[in-house]
Amino acid sequence: MLTNTEENYIKAIYHLSVDNKTVRTNAISEVMNTTAASVSDMLKKLSDKSYIHYEKYQGVSLTKKGKTEALQVVRKHRLWEVFLVEKLRFNWDEVHEIAEQLEHIQSKLLIERLDDFLGNPTSDPHGDPIPNAKGEMPVLRQVLLSELDVNGKAKVIGMKEHSPAFLQYLDKLGISIGSAVKVMDRVLFDASVELKVNDKKTMVVSHEVAKNILVSPID
Amino acid sequence: MLTNTEENYIKAIYHLSVDNKTVRTNAISEVMNTTAASVSDMLKKLSDKSYIHYEKYQGVSLTKKGKTEALQVVRKHRLWEVFLVEKLRFNWDEVHEIAEQLEHIQSKLLIERLDDFLGNPTSDPHGDPIPNAKGEMPVLRQVLLSELDVNGKAKVIGMKEHSPAFLQYLDKLGISIGSAVKVMDRVLFDASVELKVNDKKTMVVSHEVAKNILVSPID
DNA sequence: AAATAAGTTTAGACTTATCTTAATTTGCAA
DNA sequence: TTGCAAATTAAGATAAGTCTAAACTTATTT
The missing domain is CATH 2.30.30.90 (Ferrous iron transport protein A (FeoA))
Structure with missing residues (x-):
C-alpha cells in the first residue's frame, strides 16, 4: 500500500514522462516543491518497491506497475473532478485542490460505482482523458x-x-x-x-x- | 488544523460522552485500539489546543470548540454515508470504512454542496441524525x-x-x-x-x- | 585531458506524529 | 490506611518525510 506522498511522487513522474523520456530528479523536486536530496531518497524507496526504473544519475521512468498505479490515481482524480463539477456544481477551476485529497481515498469499489454514477465519462471538466479501470487511456476524439x-x-x-x-x-x-x-x-x-x-x-x-x-x- | 488521528480521538470522545459524563482514558484506549499511555499523550495535546477539558485522573469532556469539531466530523461521516447509499447504491452496512476516510476531507464548501446535493438529509442510512452546518443535531421525529x-x-x-x-x-x-x-x-x-x-x-x-x-x- | 558547471546522491541529522514498555502516582473503596 | 485499578510520566522506538552539507557523476568547455 502506497502512502499519499508516494502516490503523489508517482503521479508527478507520470505527468513529467510526456514523451517517454527519462525524468530528472530536479524536475521532480520542482513540481513536488522539495529538494533534490529528498527526491533521491524517495526514488530509492520507489525503486525498492519496483514502481520505477532507477539508475543513479540517469533519471527515472515508471515500471509497468508504477504506471498502472499512476493511472489509477489520475483516474480517481479526474472522476472526482467530474463529480464536483457535474453533480456539486463547482466551477472547473475550483476543483483541483479537493480532488487532490479525494484521489487518495482507497476503495476500488467506490471508484467503480462513482464511474457508473457519472455515466463512465471519458474526460474530466478540463478535457483531460480519464483512464479506464484497467488503466487504459481512451482515444480522444479530435x-x-x-x-x-x-x-x-x-x-x-x-x-x-x-x-x-x-x-x-x-x-x-x-x-x-x-x-x-x-x-x-x-x-x-x-x-x-x-x-x-x-x-x-x-x-x-x-x-x-x-x-x-x-x-x-x-x- | 487537526490531524486525522486528532479528529478520530475527538470523535471517539464525542461518541463516548453519551450522558455527559466524563470519559475515561481506558474507554478511549479501547475504542481507539491503543494503550492508555498513548491516550494520555493525546489528551494532553488536545487539552493544550483546548478541544477538551482535562483534569488528570478525572477523565475528559469536550469543550465547546471540541464538540463543534466532533459534530463537523460526524456530519461529514454521515453525509458521505448517505451519498454512498443513495447515490452509489452501496448497502448501508458496507459504507462505514469508506466514510471513515471521506470524513477527513477538508473543504467546508464541499460538504455544504454535498448536503444540498443530497437534499439536506436529517439522518444517515443507519438512522443516525446528521448535525447541521452549525453543529446542531436535528430533533428526531419519534x-x-x-x-x-x-x-x-x-x-x-x-x-x-x-x-x-x-x-x-x-x-x-x-x-x-x-x-x-x-x-x-x-x-x-x-x-x-x-x-x-x-x-x-x-x-x-x-x-x-x-x-x-x-x-x-x-x- | 583537465577543469568546471550542473545535476545527483549520500550521510547524517532533524521534525512530527504516534506508539510502546516500564515505572510511578493517584484516587478510591474496602 | 492499605491495596489495587486506573491513569500518568518517562524514556525511548518507529515511521514518514524532510533538510543541509559534502561528495560524487556526467556533460561541457577549454
Missing part, C-alpha cells in the same frame, strides 16, 4: 475548432499550422495547448467563430484560424 | 413502531415498556436500540406487524409489542 458545434466545449490539443506568425497570434489571444474553448456563436457570413477561452476571455477568430486549431470535444 | 407505514424504515430509539419479560422477548427477536427496522406488511385483522430487522431477519410482532417500541423514521 476535431478542428472550425468543426465544433455552437455551445460545444473542447480542449485545445494542438495546432496544424506551425508558423511563428500563427503561433504568436494565438499567444496574443491567450490560446495554447490545454486551453478550454467554448464556441459561443458562428458567423454565417464568413464562418468566423466567437469563442470563450478558459471560461474568461471572449474573442472572434476567423474560419482560417479555427481550421488550424485541433481540439478534443468535452461531452 | 413515532411508535405500530404507527409506521408499510415499507417505512426506521431506527429503534427506545422502548416504552421496561419489564424484563418484554425486554427479554425483544432480545430473543434480535431487536435492540439502534436496530434498523422496516415494516414489510401489516395484518389488517389484528394489526400485527411483519418486520425486517437490520436488513436480515424477517419476523412478525403483535400490535401490542409494536405499540411499545419507539422508532425514528428514516426518510
Whole structure:
C-alpha cells in the first residue's frame, strides 16, 4: 500500500514522462516543491518497491506497475473532478485542490460505482482523458475548432499550422495547448467563430484560424 | 488544523460522552485500539489546543470548540454515508470504512454542496441524525413502531415498556436500540406487524409489542 | 585531458506524529 | 490506611518525510 506522498511522487513522474523520456530528479523536486536530496531518497524507496526504473544519475521512468498505479490515481482524480463539477456544481477551476485529497481515498469499489454514477465519462471538466479501470487511456476524439458545434466545449490539443506568425497570434489571444474553448456563436457570413477561452476571455477568430486549431470535444 | 488521528480521538470522545459524563482514558484506549499511555499523550495535546477539558485522573469532556469539531466530523461521516447509499447504491452496512476516510476531507464548501446535493438529509442510512452546518443535531421525529407505514424504515430509539419479560422477548427477536427496522406488511385483522430487522431477519410482532417500541423514521 | 558547471546522491541529522514498555502516582473503596 | 485499578510520566522506538552539507557523476568547455 502506497502512502499519499508516494502516490503523489508517482503521479508527478507520470505527468513529467510526456514523451517517454527519462525524468530528472530536479524536475521532480520542482513540481513536488522539495529538494533534490529528498527526491533521491524517495526514488530509492520507489525503486525498492519496483514502481520505477532507477539508475543513479540517469533519471527515472515508471515500471509497468508504477504506471498502472499512476493511472489509477489520475483516474480517481479526474472522476472526482467530474463529480464536483457535474453533480456539486463547482466551477472547473475550483476543483483541483479537493480532488487532490479525494484521489487518495482507497476503495476500488467506490471508484467503480462513482464511474457508473457519472455515466463512465471519458474526460474530466478540463478535457483531460480519464483512464479506464484497467488503466487504459481512451482515444480522444479530435476535431478542428472550425468543426465544433455552437455551445460545444473542447480542449485545445494542438495546432496544424506551425508558423511563428500563427503561433504568436494565438499567444496574443491567450490560446495554447490545454486551453478550454467554448464556441459561443458562428458567423454565417464568413464562418468566423466567437469563442470563450478558459471560461474568461471572449474573442472572434476567423474560419482560417479555427481550421488550424485541433481540439478534443468535452461531452 | 487537526490531524486525522486528532479528529478520530475527538470523535471517539464525542461518541463516548453519551450522558455527559466524563470519559475515561481506558474507554478511549479501547475504542481507539491503543494503550492508555498513548491516550494520555493525546489528551494532553488536545487539552493544550483546548478541544477538551482535562483534569488528570478525572477523565475528559469536550469543550465547546471540541464538540463543534466532533459534530463537523460526524456530519461529514454521515453525509458521505448517505451519498454512498443513495447515490452509489452501496448497502448501508458496507459504507462505514469508506466514510471513515471521506470524513477527513477538508473543504467546508464541499460538504455544504454535498448536503444540498443530497437534499439536506436529517439522518444517515443507519438512522443516525446528521448535525447541521452549525453543529446542531436535528430533533428526531419519534413515532411508535405500530404507527409506521408499510415499507417505512426506521431506527429503534427506545422502548416504552421496561419489564424484563418484554425486554427479554425483544432480545430473543434480535431487536435492540439502534436496530434498523422496516415494516414489510401489516395484518389488517389484528394489526400485527411483519418486520425486517437490520436488513436480515424477517419476523412478525403483535400490535401490542409494536405499540411499545419507539422508532425514528428514516426518510 | 583537465577543469568546471550542473545535476545527483549520500550521510547524517532533524521534525512530527504516534506508539510502546516500564515505572510511578493517584484516587478510591474496602 | 492499605491495596489495587486506573491513569500518568518517562524514556525511548518507529515511521514518514524532510533538510543541509559534502561528495560524487556526467556533460561541457577549454
